[in-house]
Amino acid sequence: MRVFRKVLEGFRRKNQIETFMPNNFDFSYTSPSSIFSPLPSSFVGDNLSFFLSTRMATTIQGNVATTVDQKKRALRMKIRKDLKSMPLSHRRQEDELIQSIILNSSWLGPCKSLCAYISSEDLREVDTSRILSQVISNLDGKHAKKKLYVPRVEDRNSNMRMLHISTMEDLIENSMNILEPSPVDAHGNPREDVMQTSDPVDVFLLPGLAFDCSGRRIGRGGGYYDVFLRKYQELVSQRKWKKPLLVSLAYSVQIMDEGVIPITQDDFPVDAIVCPSGVIQVDPAIERK
Ligand SMILES: Nc1nc2c(c(=O)[nH]1)N(C=O)[C@@H](CNc1ccc(C(=O)N[C@@H](CCC(=O)O)C(=O)O)cc1)CN2
């Protein structure tokens, strides 16, 4: 239990992975190694900023010209494949470890407002169901009562809202087979939109496909989170609120080496990644772009 308390403590220590390895964890499954090589060394530093400055930026690897979008697509394909080849029992073990770390973290307890994704089994996303049912029911009663907001896709132009729910029954399946809230509640009243509330969000639990220790994240290519987080960041600045903690959940195969994840200025970095072996805390001083 002591190791749980250490997780994300203070949230100031730099770029560390805190280890969490209970005795009964089976490490016999080894993840496929990354087929992606780092960027050429000439792309580091100032050149890297230039390289990342436009979405259609092109790099030459061997004789093949590759845009950032193409590299992202290739990386997404690889990760989807790796997730598919992960045995279900192993995924379940990792789900449990990740959710336990979060439920016992020092930052979830005091959090009063949480935005979180509803995990999709079809997409093989890290399970959030145990966290969310505990948050909704406030089962242990010892933590602050929380408001929970979950995503609702509005259109195909990367527009997504975060709407308040008070029970998992508020959710219905959308055309992408993801559970999301209807715009109105059971009484016909519009659900509260997180962009319209008077209180700040403390923590975001974000989905994604690939992450690295510098907080780089790529999602499923819709741009929904990047656009939403940009708008939410503006609201936080206008209202002079404290910035929310951006936490992603990742299976071990979703953690990439430095230099593997191609990003642009639109890609929103995360503050921490919870993976089965612990919490990767991102150094806020890291220059990512
Ligand atoms: N649980 C969850 N909810 C979420 C997201 C998410 O990533 N996870 N989103 C985050 O943006 C938004 C929805 N965006 C989505 C974008 C793509 C796919 C999807 O099914 N992608 C397939 C590939 C489809 C294709 O290429 O045609 C996949 O990734 O396998 C689902 C949701 C809002 N809600």
Ligand SMILES: Nc1ncnc2c1ncn2[C@@H]1O[C@H](COP(=O)(O)OP(=O)(O)OP(=O)(O)O)[C@@H](O)[C@H]1O
């Ligand atoms: N802040 C933004 N404003 C306008 N368009 C954006 C913004 N952020 C991302 N986009 C657009 O969204 C599309 C998808 O972006 P990207 O491939 O980075 O998505 P992703 O990070 O995989 O998805 P998500 O953010 O939903 O997890 C791109 O065409 C990009 O131009």
